[in-house]
Amino acid sequence: MSEPLSPWDRAQAAVTALAVDPAGLRGLWLRARSGPLRDRVVQALAALPLPQRRLHPGVDDATLYGGVDLSATLAHGQLVRAAGLLATPAALILTMAERCPAGLAARLARVLDDPGFCLIALDEGAEPDEALAPALADRLALFLDLDGIAAADTFPLDLPPETLSLARARLAKVRIEPKAVETLTRLAAAMGITSLRAPLLTLATARALAAWRDEATPSEDTLRHAAELTLAHRGTLPDAAEPETSPPPPEPDQPDSAEPETRQSADTPPDEMLLDAIRAALPPDLLARLAVARASRAAKGSGGSGDARKGNHRGRPLPPRPGTPGSGKRIDLVSTLRAAAPWQPLRRKTALIDKPGLHIRQSDLRLKRYVETSDRVLIFTVDASGSSALARLAEAKGAVELLLAQAYARRDHVALIAFRGDSAELLLPPTRSLVQTKRRLAGLPGGGGTPLAAGLQLALLTALQTRARGMTPTIALLTDGRGNIALDGSANRAQAEDDSHRLALGLRNSRVPTLVIDIATRPQPALRDLAARLDAPYLPLPRADAHRLSAVLGAALEG
DSSP: OOOOOOHHHHHHHHHHHHHHOHHHHOEEEEEOOSSHHHHHHHHHGGGSSSOEEEEOTTOOHHHHHEEEOHHHHHHHTSOOEEEOTTSSOOEEEETTGGGOOHHHHHHHHHHHTSTTOEEEEEEOOOSTTOOOOHHHHTTOOEEEEOTTOOGGGOOOOOOOHHHHHHHHHHHTTOOOOHHHHHHHHHHHHHTTOOOTHHHHHHHHHHHHHHHHTTOSSOOHHHHHHHHHHHTTTTSOOOOTTSOOOOOOOOOTTOTTTTHHHHHHTTSSOOHHHHHHHHHHHSOTTHHHHHHHHHHHHTSSSGGGOOOEEEESSSSEEEEEEEOOOBTTBOBOHHHHHHHHGGGHHHHHHHOSSOOSSOOOOGGGOEEEEEEEEOOEEEEEEEEOSHHHHHHTHHHHHHHHHHHHHHHHHTTOEEEEEEEETTEEEEEEEEEOOHHHHHHHHHTOOOOSOOOHHHHHHHHHHHHHHHHHTTOEEEEEEEEOOOOOOOTTSOOOHHHHHHHHHHHHHHHHHHTOOEEEEEOSSSOOHHHHHHHHHHTOOEEEOTTOOHHHHHHHHHHHHHO
C-alpha cells in the first residue's frame, strides 16, 4: 500500500473527482480562510460541467426560487417574473458557509437531493465552534481543510478538458466489487458514522477517481483515497493506543474455522489498514475541531446568542407577512408593491374611477418583521468545599478563567457562584467585566462542607432573576458531587441529598439549561443521578487539565 495523499494531493484528487461526477458527489466542503490557496482551488472548480452561481447566507426565497420582477412589472404594466438561482442545474458556491442559517441549509439540502446540482461550501470559520450545517455536511461527499498548507508545497491544479471528457465517458463503465462495498461500509461503521449517505458517497468518489485514472475497477489505492476524502471528517477514529481484544481461540472440534476468514480478507485491504491510513492523512486536531463545531451547531443559538424573540423594530430581518399596520407595526414597502403588482391590469379595468397610479388593496399590505436574540448569561456554580479543593478546584478555576475570556469575546454576561461551608454566595452578579470576574475567581478559597443544595438554590434564583430581565441563563455546575450540608445548614447527608433532588426538579421545571461537570478523581454515581434528575448533560472529567476541561465545557455549553 502506497503512502497517504499529501494535503495538496488531496486537493487535486477532490477537485478532479468533483469535476468528473458533480451530480454523484453533490459537492465539496472547503474549510479555509480567504487567500491565494483557496482561490486556486475555486478557480480549478471552473472545470465543472455546470454554470457557477454564488450565494450568501442572507439570500432570500425570491432570489432562490424566483418571483415578481417589480421594476419590470411596473414599467410594462403586466406581470413579469424573474428566474431564481435554482431554476436550472448549477454549481452553487456558498460563501461564509459557516454562517448558513438552518432555513437556508434545509432549502439547499432539498435541492441537493435532486440530480443536477452541486454545492461548493466555502467555510471561513475562524473559531472551532464555526462549521457547516449538518444537513449540508452530510450530503457533500468531499471535505478539504487547507489550514497549514504552505504555498511552496503546492502545484497547479490542472484538469485538461480532453482528459476530463474521456473520464466522464468512462464513468458509467466503472464497476465496484461487492467486497469493496462491504469493506467501505464496515469501515464507516467502525468509525462511528451512522449516516448511510457516507459509504454511498465514498463509492461514488471511488468511481470518479477510477474513471480519471482509467481503472475498470477501483484499485486499493483508489478506495483508500476515496475514504480519506469522504469518511475521515465524519466520524471519530478509534484510539490507536487502545489495546485490541484478541479473538477467542477456536474450539478443538473446529480447527479450520479461521481459514475462510483469511481467504475472504486477502483480496481487499483490511479495515485496520484503512483506519491507519485515514488517521495518518488527518491533521492531528481536525476531528477535535469538527466535534466542537458539531456540538456548537446543535445549540439553540449559535455563537453564544440567547433565545430568539420576534419583533417589528430591530434585529435580523424575517420574511414579511400580511397584516394591518398599527401598534408599532411598519409596512414593508417593497414587499407590498411586489404583492400588488400582478393585479394592476385587472384592477385598472375594473376600477370605478379611472385614475393614474397604483391600485393598492389592504390585502396587499406586508409588514416588516425582525428576530432579535437576547443576551446570554453563563452562571458558573463552583464547588469550593474541602473535598473539591483536595481534588480538582485548581483545574476547575483555571478552566472557568479560560471560559471567561471566551465569554467576554462573545460579549456574554457571566455570573459566579461559590458554595462551601454551610452556604452559597453570589461572588459576582451578571457582568461583562472580565477583570472583576478574574479577581473574584482568583480569590476563591477552598475548604469546609459541601452545601450542594444551597448552590443549586442560588443558581436557580439567579437564573430566574436574569430571565426576568430579558436574558437567557445557562448554568454550569462544577462539583465532585459529595453534598453533605442541608439547606438548613445541618450536617445531614440524607437531608442534603433530598434537598438537592428537590431543587433539581425545580431547575428542570424552570427549563433553565444546565450542565453538570464531575471534577472528582473518580466519576460519582450520585452526580450522574443528579444530572439525570436535572435532564442535563453529565460530563465526568477525572483526568483533564484546565485547558482540556475548558474546551470540553465550552463545547458542551454551546451544544
